[in-house]
Amino acid sequence: MASGGYGRGGRGAALLQALNTPVRKPGQEDNGVQVTNGKPVSTPVGRGAYLANLLQASKQTEAPSQPKVGGYGDAEAAIAMMGRGMPQPQPPIPSTGRGVLQQQPQQPPPGQPPPARAMGRGMAALAFLKEGTSQPSAEQPPAPSPHRPHHTPSPPQERMTPSPPERRTPPTPPSGGMATMSLEEKDRRVVHMSGTQGKPMPLSANYIRVICRNDAVYQYAVSFNPEIDSRNLRYKLVAEHKDDIIGQTMAFDGAILYLPKRLDLETVMRSTRITDGAEITIRVKLVKVLPPQSCVQLYNVIFRRIMNILSMVPVGRHNYDPRHPAQIPQHRLEVWPGYITAINEHEGGLLLLADVSHRVLRTETVLDVIGRIIQANRRGFQEDCIKAIVGVTVLTRYNNKTYRVDDIAWDKNPRSTFTATSTGEPMTFVEYYKKNHNKQIEDFEQPLLIHRPKKREQGANRLEVICLIPEFSYMTGLTDEIRSDFRVMKDIASHTRVTPEQRVNSMRKFIDNVNTTDRARQQLEQWGLELQKDTIELQGRLFPQEKILYKERSEPSGNQADWGRSATQEKCILGVELKVWMVVFTHRDQKRASDYIDQTRRVAGPMGINVQDPQRVQLNDDRTDTFLTAIRANMNPRVQMVVVIFPTSRDDRYNAIKKLCCVECPVPSQVIISKTIGNPSKLRSVTQKITLQINCKLGGELWAVEMPMKTAMIVGIDVYHDSPRGSRSVAGFVASMSKSATRWYSRTCIQGPGEELISGLKMCLIEAIKKYHSVNHGLPDRIFVFRDGVGDGQLPTVAGYEVEQLSDCFYHFGEAYQPRLSVIIVQKRINTRIFARVQSQGRTFLDNPPPGTVMDHTITRRDWYDFFLVSQHVRQGTVSPTHYVVVHDGSGLKPDQMQRLAYKLTHMYYNWPGTVRVPAPCQYAHKLAYLVGQNIRKDAAIELSDRLFYL
């Protein structure tokens, strides 16, 4: 297959080849036609989407002929793929375990040119090597990947695809960077998907309208003759013509020039190179006339300049004002106030998003931290230091660089020597810092910090290890340890928590600052831009309160969407009788345990749950092993529930118990920390909550809201990323099994390095549909997937490739089965804020909007079907809306209904008697993924999958 194209051995070759092959667009190809006729279907799009498409194309073409390949980077996979092009029958792969069919091996008809695939640089190189050296292996059938999930072969089937997503970017040829970003903007239509239901609400948001006065922005390509390599020199040569040709306003990156004014189609300028007197010819060619609101990138650059003019300092992605920090000396912290700004073309035109942001900085050196740890724990300090320091990013003052600390070298100190790269002579760190940075090390006894640069950071001299001096390294950022200390977080919050009114006031101050600072304002004026004085005014809608349905009565959800009281007073929809259960506790907690049991039996009745007396297991000590042994000894198949009372909270003990109860002998479990049930005045309310939680874990149902769809299945997906340990991610998957979305089936998939999440999710979806069928004796005719944890950059991939992959699952249930699939991305970490405009005592002020407020126009995305929903109620600070992007909608629901569905689902999280920030399935999926990823690190037993054991 690789016909010499790899000669150059790299990404370029692979790309080139990919370019020559038909690019398949999701949802456009017709059961493999493009594979067989080999005619390129030209569907170029913008660069990002284009690359995504390449990726898709490669995956689509490899999927049919080859059982799933685990990793993209590993050698076996490469071999397998090399073999794939050959038209040869696939050997059936035996089914492994209880899994079901996954893939439909489908051969390209013999004699057809093998489809080419794009691959990453490493892959291409690897393939090239393989081709040269191990030709025979390339002929062999694909080797099963070690990560491969269960497969059974199934006969080739016709592949059908769902309707294409609503909006696709129209074709543009692939080409580089800034040049094309604007091309694709041309005839895209703005997506308007708004609802009408609900009470009109006067709202505002943290957006400021940007008025464009100019007709256009002109884009030019600049070339130099002779060629000039230095970007600085290019800039300088062009800038020399500011007075005669270019004008005072320009944005030039070395190749592409943006001007607010029109020059001739081609302008030739001449400059002299100062170093050698050579004459340089500069050709400026008009490439494009852009509508002014589309030059978002350019404007964001301008805003960076403005921030600079306003003396704001960029830290990370935002800008902060270091001149007025709030000090928190008791924690050695500083809080810098700052702003988030982003200018974008929204549904309602060009808007500037501005928000208050805070940056917490630390004022300690690593040496300070080490010193303190030693003081606190003279014996075990090394371990404590590793915990506190390894993994953090430090800032070195002498060169203003940041490094991640990978290790601590206790056997080294500043007087240790290393070989200087320049001279090859040994040199001590003391000498080095004195000589190179003019820094005197004071403490000669400190250990050294080790940073191992990644390959790409190593730079020219290929340093494998960089030693840093703790004395010169400043701690940055908050560690998890600090975050878990609520005393610190409380003090930080007192500086960072702001009300809507304060938030908007500081935004107004910012706008005012821009408008009154001449140099800043000029930056905008040059391009014909003007900021409106105040935040945007909007009309939103408020959905009516939902009715919370209990077994016997129903209740409105209340203004604050909080039904904590009625949840403990009303009979829940389905109370599971607690007949056989055990309570495990240490002898010290005997009294508390007994009080708790009595209280449980008292409070459970009114909630409609029968509770029998449990088996009490008293332990003599609090060792983890003692707990485990006791549970094992008393376990039998009739036990419904294990309640464990911990004397103190300890992660290792918690993990061990959860592993035992979720994997080894599957039984729902509830851990209670003794302190929680230690306060007699709170015991009643605490016990009520625990009892509800236990009921959920047994498969009970607490409350419901009206669900106006009979045969819909609602799916929630969230991913847990194991960041400190790196590679492994866990996806949690839950699917509703009842009409009222009160029962949930759950699965997880643990994603190995290089594995694709979607393949695991497909399997989860198939399992869920099967389960739905066995519970409801019918297949769901609508499937809603709410997916959390997807960034903006991945939206096109999810909308295209992943939707198609999920749709593939349906063929397992017969050709006739074509449920209507909708995929909704749920984003909760967003900078958008929505405020309610409230009239009071003759003036308007801004407040948090009540739960159920929806905003679906003007500030929404220009190119997506999306909306913002405020579902939770907060008592302090500013509420965050949640952003829903409907990337694929086959449901036929109106926007109103889609928004209502999302809002209804935020009522259904059983661990909280109120609305939550995301739909319950996402919250459940999050909880599940966290438990599996953080605590048990294995898939939970299948026996538990029909209940909320992970709550």
Place this chain on the structure above:
Amino acid sequence: MAEGVKREITLENEGTLGGPKFDPPLYKQRYKKVADVLKGYAVKTVVDYGCAECKVLNYFKNVPSIEYIAGVDINRSVLESSRFLAKPLITDYLHRRARPLDIHLLCGSVTEFDSRVARVDAVTMIEIIEHLEEPTLQDFPVSVFQRIGPKIAVITTPNSEFNVLFHDFSGKRHWDHKFEWSRAEFQEWCNRVGEQYGYTVSYSGVGEGPKGSEHLGCCSQMAVFERQSETPVVNFTETEEVHRYALVGEYTHPHKENNYTREEQLLFEVQYALGFLTKGNLSDPEDTIDIPLAKLHRFIKLKDTCQDVESFRAFLIQAGYVISNDGLSVIVEMPTSDSDDDLSDNTQEEEPSSTVVAKKDAGTVWSMTCEECWD
């Protein structure tokens, strides 16, 4: 440097001339050496002529005594493109200098007078005089030594004797050099100037050559002019503010402003130490923890307020801390987490919960009486 002369933007680098290698690079050694001179004289204010890429600022910034730096160059665009180097870094804010520091970047010629740089303690001209046209070379000593009349002036310039060590070398080290002096030529010029304006001059060099080339001197030669009299011999006569230089950038660096009394600082230390020492006990069932006074005292850095445990105990009692009956430890009350629904199955929900508000709104309009069907 005469008007209109534009210099190549890239820094001169002797390392590229194929001669002896310098480590650290010679320009760094030069800057460090000049900064050391300023440190030695405890200079407070300095003007650097020909500061071009502003890299020297980083060295001057680290001289603790310095409170004002003016970087002057004739080439505005190079100042503009390097001015970010004059800005305070993030670390400068987090770990502040003891003294204030202002940096001005000014565009102008050494022969012009500007009152902003009129009273500086020191003038530095690093590898700059060799770029000056003859008339400017004639004129600038007047403005530097007469009108400014600093306590010290530091001038460095290439040592032309060293050039024989560069391989295949002819001409000058940089295309814009108007001349390169031998040590004798440089010293002759300096002595004459020093004598004229009342300065004593001492000489040294930067960048030693390889063994056996000692007779050639260093790669760069340096002259330090020290004013003989306490006050400038001929003080400048202009009394008004004269601003002939164009201001390209103005940066105020943060410095430590101590808003806290000694006691307050000590209290913060105590709070921090207690927070640190009780960190592991946050989830313990006990509501209070005893921290031995001696241990806490060891932890405190600011010991001058209470040097022994006795006075420390008195300080703590006065600050409202509870001391155990035996007087040996401080009793810390462990705050309980705000969230009272911590069901410990790690069910800390995102909602900061407090007491459940269940005021029933009598006036709630119940608009959804009949549910629609979306099927």
